[in-house]
Amino acid sequence: MDLPIERIHNRNIERIILSSLIFQPEFIEDYSAEITTDDFYIPFYRDLYRVILKLHNGKKIVSEDMIKDELEKEKKFNEEEFFNIFLEHPVTKLEFYINELKNKSTKRKLLHVAKELEDGIFEQDLDSEELLNYAEEEIFAIGQESTTGGFKEIDEILKDTQAFIEIAKERENKSVTGVSSGFAFLDKQLTGFNAGDLVILAARPSMGKCMSKGTKITLYDGTQLSVEKIKVGDLLMGDDSTPRKVLSITTGREKMYWIRQNKGIDYRVNESHILSLKRSRNEGKHKHGDILNISVKDYIQKSDKFKSNYKGYKVAVEFEEKPITVEPYFLGLWLGDGNSASVRITNIDDEVVSYLYEYAESLSLQVTKYVGTGKAPDYSITNGVQGRHNFSLQEELNKLNLLKNKHIPHNYLTNTTEIRLQLLAGLIDSDGYYDSQANGYEITQKSKVLAENIKFICDSLGFRTSLIEKEGKIKKINFVGIYYRVRFFGDIDKIPVKIPRKKAKPWTVKRSWNQTGIRVEEDIVDQYFGFTLDGNNLFLLEDMTVTHNTALSLNFVYHALQNQIGVAFFSLEMPVEQLMLRLLSIDSMIPLQNLRTGNLEDSDLYHLNNSLKNFEDKKLFVDDDGNVNIHQLKTKLRKLKAKNPELGLAVVDYIQIMSSANSRERHLAVSDISRGLKLLAKELKIPIIALSQLNRSLESRNDKRPIMSDIRESGALEQDADIILFVYRDDVYRMKAEKEKEKAEREKGNNSYKAQTEEKEEEVAEIIIGKQRNGPTGVVKLSFQKRFTKFVDFVENFGNLDNTIQRETQFSPPDEENIDFPDQF
Known part of the structure; x- marks a missing residue:
């Protein structure tokens, strides 16, 4: 790959440019942003250009004598080359010469990348994914005329810092230096999400049950329904023949697993799904018949002995007596x-x-x-x-x-x-x-x-x-x-x-007929459907087998879009249609469930049409490919940023789903992903918000407010993140505790006992700032309006809920206008 030296640099062009800048110092201001020191091939010319910039930025005279003095101080003066520069006549139009300079410079940089790739292939035998990622990063940097790993001297650093302060001084909102979160109290603590920030937003996944499309669920009335048709308010059959009310529904994409029952139906669930298992033998404090609820992800990490001790189980169901006419x-x-x-x-x-x-x-x-x-x-x-x-x-x-x-x-x-x-x-x-x-x-x-x-x-x-x-x-x-x-x-x-x-004989076999060994088989990343329930969260599949945060990030996205900031959203879990429904609910103040079911009144249609128009000119880019790995994400985001310079925020939902091409061990994969996202945020000069799940171990603590160690695979995330936010809603846990108490009282025969906490339409959410590299930690309170999955600034005494949750504009039907429900969103 050796090339003639004259093909990758032109000494005369470099001399002409330097001569023109020295004799016409006013050109320095015009062209310094286009030319870097690395654009010059001759080392002395690089030093000379650097000194020219140093004098100019220091508001000193740029002259032959001043340049010579600076270079002699640095012991880098070359009299022959300096004389040769002055032999070239300065020109009044530098555009052509600068283009040629940049052209040669770019070719040298590309040649350097090619040589590095050649070395990686033949000498180091690097993996193809690693080589592709390196080539992509370097070529992207060349295309953006940026340099990786270059040093900045103090005068350039001071100039950039001064410019930053001037911009901040002119800004109307003094508390926000980056992308606003949309919440005044949170912005005051964070100053917004700033360029280059990696923000980790972590919350407990809902204690939901998520299965693949088509899985049959037994309702309380005995009918069976596919999981994707379950809706809020439905009553499912519980493990104790009492109803379980569906409180919320969800769908998304995640790694799926087959649960193979030796003596029962097979069913397919996501890795966060909670298995309900029954112990099959006595051992120490563990008794035969003990119930264990455990996530699929945690179950597959257990030993073979553990798995042999815990079985899938089914129960008999009692229905209410109904009148019949035939024996x-x-x-x-x-x-x-x-x-x-x-x-x-x-x-x-x-x-x-x-x-x-x-x-x-x-x-x-x-x-x-x-x-x-x-x-x-x-x-x-x-x-x-x-x-x-x-x-x-x-x-x-x-x-x-x-x-x-x-x-x-x-x-x-x-x-x-x-x-x-x-x-x-x-x-x-x-x-x-x-x-x-x-x-x-x-x-x-x-x-x-x-x-x-x-x-x-x-x-x-x-x-x-x-x-x-x-x-x-x-x-x-x-x-x-x-x-x-x-x-x-x-x-x-x-x-x-x-x-x-x-007539059958009594069952005399020691092992129980209603328990069965299970086998968990890994499947592909696919769509799941699920729900959360009241009570003990246990319900029945079709054969009576027992089975056991995106909202805030979308509020950040919504506010960024309203400020005309472009947003890229990588939705590895939720289909794009579900994501858009949530944004429409936030904007229109139409309950999300009503949008899902199409249960809309005329006033809803009016506000929905307004919301649809509101989003038409917004720069929202959604990728809902659930199989994307960190290298693919980086490729997509670089291309998107190059085509859409207004892109100012990226969101990844969520880290635990993403894969890394370089590692099969999960903690190493998360480390690759975390570091990759941080470097990408810095490279593209945008904040990246990455969602993360928390470990279920915090459920065993009295104080369930999350801390840093609760983040799944927390080491790398904690190290790379500039900001770590936790979402905590105390009402969720108080409600759960009250309902468990109510159930316990009723089992004692106290049927008059009622849970002390009624479900609220608006709850207090604590946004815990667990880490902030450049600012304080602490807690910011927001109000969470559940019907719309919307967060708003918390007011200490917000009074009557009806006065708090209201649309910004009141509905007034337009005259002689037919409002139709749109066919598509």
């Missing part, structure tokens, strides 16, 4: 052996036939027996030939929409334990098989719907249940069909079957 045992018989178009049942067991006669008599009806040649008899409970009264069992089946549509009606699926056991007994006595060796039942159905209903009944009764699709063949007639086999085990001896040979 559940009869319904089970008919579903198993009945004619789908009538009330006829085919069965030869004496116990079943006796029951049919007894049931008919209790209804004042009669049994009609039908016997076909070579076939088992049919039995039908009817009014008789003439029909003596109005009640008809067949008509009741018809009212339940069961004729030619076999399924278990909802009011039977979600009725008392006794009714569900009776219905299951009828199914077993008609269509079930008892495996005495395995001590389990099997029911095979052609109808997938009915098979799934049976599985739900068994799951809700706490049995270990499986549903398998299988292929059935009849060779004689060359028939192939699909069948569904339901198998269930556990304390099935309580099922009140009437046929003796089908």
Whole structure:
């Protein structure tokens, strides 16, 4: 890669420029911002230009004698080269010569990068990711005409500092030197977010349950709903058969994991999801049956012994009694052996036939027996030939929409334990098989719907249940069909079957049937859906398996946009649509839940349209690629800054999701990410706010206010950050404590006890300044308006909430204007 020296510098051009600056000192002010000392190739010319700038900045005369004296003091004077410069005639227009100087300088810098890359490839054998990152950083710096690692002398430093003070003096808001947070009291402490700052914003993740799209959740009424369709206010079935109210919902992107249950359904969750596990053996202070709630991320770090001691578990569910018109045992018989178009049942067991006669008599009806040649008899409970009264069992089946549509009606699926056991007994006595060796039942159905209903009944009764699709063949007639086999085990001896040979034995195996080993398998980064609940946060999946901060950063983003500052938001967790909904809620003062559901009144539409117009000219750039690593983020942000110089703030949500191409160990990866973000903020001269999660260990402390060591992988983050902010809301913990107390009181029989803390629409949030490199630490209070995920400056006595949470403008419908809900945001 050796090149002729004349191709990477031009001695004559360098002389002409220096000669022109010496003889026409007024040019120094005009061109000094464009030329750096490194643009000159000849070392003496670099020294000469540096002295020219030194004299000019010191308001001294720039002359031949003054320059010579300074260079002689530094013992860097070269008389021959100095004389050669004065042989060149000065010119009045330097633009062409400066362009040529910069052109040669840029080529030399690129050549230096190329040689470094060559050395990295052949001599040091560096990783390709590292080489790409180096090349990108250096080429970007060259393109921006910046230098990395260059020294500044005191005169230049003083000049820059003086300029900084002058700018601050002219600024209207004396307390803010960077990007305003939007909050007066916080700005007073921080002076805003300044160029080059790395700001860590840390808060506890909500104690939510987050699963992949399509995961079925059991509601309190027994219906099942995909997790993405759950909404605020829904009641889920708790582990103790009491309702759990959905307090908030969320969605985002995170590393996902499969939870593989040895004896249960598999389900997919994010790494922050809380697993609810039950201990399977006694050991020291740990007792069999103890419940442990642990995040997936923490679980996978545990030993094999720990994992073998804690199992996934399921519970039986009790529903409220509902009125029914057909005995559940009869319904089970008919579903198993009945004619789908009538009330006829085919069965030869004496116990079943006796029951049919007894049931008919209790209804004042009669049994009609039908016997076909070579076939088992049919039995039908009817009014008789003439029909003596109005009640008809067949008509009741018809009212339940069961004729030619076999399924278990909802009011039977979600009725008392006794009714569900009776219905299951009828199914077993008609269509079930008892495996005495395995001590389990099997029911095979052609109808997938009915098979799934049976599985739900068994799951809700706490049995270990499986549903398998299988292929059935009849060779004689060359028939192939699909069948569904339901198998269930556990304390099935309580099922009140009437046929003796089908009566199950008690469960005698030491291991519990309703516990199962689990296996956690890492999956891809993907979208999750989740929610937070009241009570103990435990709810049930479809098979009755028990499962256990972006808001402030978006407020910072919102205020920056209102000040016409460009913002880049890397949303590794939340899809861009969800992020925009939150910004619209902050601006329009329309509750976020109303925007999500489209539950909007005319006044809401008016304010929504105004908000949409407000954001049209804002420079917001969102990247919601959840798989971005630190090198990719740096590439994207550099390109964005080059194209959009008005970019003044970047936000990363959040650090723990991001990966590093250079390290598989998490603490080293976070160190790479942290250092990379700090250097990038300095390079681009913008503040970068990076969100971080806190460890769950703080939940065990009495004072749950976060401290530095609570940050996940805190070492590197604490070292690199210029500012560390924590978000703490005491009302969250007080509410949780009160509800736990209420539950404990009710378990003691004190049903009159009510939680002392009612949920507020506006809460006090403490913004704890845990670290500030250039300022004080302390606490700033803000008010958090939950409906809008909006923070506002805290006023000590803000009075009535209705007077506090209000839109800036009152709604007045425009005359003769049709306001339509927009199709897109």
